[in-house]
Amino acid sequence: MKKVLVAVLSIILALELSVPSYALDIMPKKEEVVYGLLSTNGSVKNIYVVSIFDKGEIIDYGNYSKIINMTTSDKLNINGDKITVNTAAKKLYYQGNLVSKELPWNISLKYMIDGKEISGTELAGKSGFLKIMMSIKQNPEVNSTFFNNYALQIAILLDTKLCDNIKADNATILDAGGKKQITYIVLPGKGADISVTADVHDFEMDSVTINGIKLYLDMSIDTDKFTQEISKLSDAIKKLDDGSGSLLYGVNQLSNGIKKYTEGLKAFNEGLSEFNDGTNKLSAGADNLEKGLSELSKQNDALEKGALSMQQYVFDTINLKLSEKGLKIPALTPDNYSMILSDIPELVSVKKQLDSIVEYTRGLKGYMNGVTKLNAGxxxxxxxxxxxxASSSKISYASEELYNSMSEINLAAKKLQKGIASYKEGTADLRRRTFNIDNEINKIIDETIDDILGSDSKAVSFVSEKNTNVSSVQFVLKTDGIKLSKTKKTFKKSKTLSFYQRLLKLFGLYKTEY
Incomplete structure (x- = not known):
């Protein structure tokens, strides 16, 4: 029994030494709303965090200079960075004033009047050509999870009575009760450089507000169905490549035949003594050539329809995939795809694949035109x-003309041979490039969506890594407004503020009576 007791005590002691004490606490589910008060230049003045819990025994962590219970009279107990309280309220909100003044984003605001830089505090009441420059970059001192996974909504409100000719590139501008609301969206993992210009007089401006939220995307893609369709496309491309090989072989044979035929005409021109025998053979050969080219030209319509069908299939498949991925772009066609995809670097490989199929279709049309001309010849x-x-008297002249014509046909046949060889290289390249097209398209679209929305990683606490059961974190940031100073009136009487009034006052939105 003594040996068993010693073993049990040893295990308990080892567990206590290896597990942090806060990990033994049952962490309640919490939400965090981070309020940041910024100067007019974007520097952080203070950061307040409102933590939200359901009723019960609450354990929280944070390095605060001050904490305030915003909803109940329950006492908040603080021991180092550990805060505890037991409440029966349905929801408990408490405010903590963070010691740290670091946000996930380094925000900078600069102002210029008529080309000269001026501070935000000096800008009130000024007139001239105003330029507001805002820069947002990652703060390396803060957990990169927030910068990489949170989107920012930036709102700048300008009074149209004081501002005219308002311009802001890449922004959404809305009328809002006599004011222009200029809104920017900064995607996760992206910085921003924003510029707003206006002609102003007696300038004043409300606070610039910045909201940070985590984006989520729930997409369900039937990859099996997509893979089956792409496999059909790959099989069709393989057959096209095999067919182009057979076509090249036939054209090579045709070119060699024309070459020999032309050489025969030359010999015929040099040996008119064998005129009768030669002309009979020549006539027979021409008939065979005409029949062969006629048969070849009959395939033109089928080849053209097949190529256009394949081209349409590729465009339909890619349009379907892009639509399933939620990309809001117009339907791609052979006429517009190049212009649309040129502005989306992430889809450059899709554009190259469409270039290949369009170039192939155009090349095939050129080939068919060559066959038609060759048949006419x-x-x-x-x-x-x-x-x-029928006319032996014109034999010499006709023979010379015939030879010249066949020389041109021979040159045309060589060009056709070269064109079909290039066409075969194109189909082989298309086959090679589309060998893994389904996985490539999936990969490109997934990477593009991840780049836009950020990852779907679990929410983490902004306040302390010890808070392990965080459901959401939201950032509400606000700069000082640019206002003309006004004489303060005597405060008449104080009044007990409600929870929502205190919340508004925290962010400078509650107007106290004077």
């Missing part, structure tokens, strides 16, 4: 040979 050649047989 063959028809003319056959007619010429018929006239040659």
């Amino acid at each position: 063959a028809v003319d050649l056959a007619k010429g040979l018929s006239q040659l047989n």
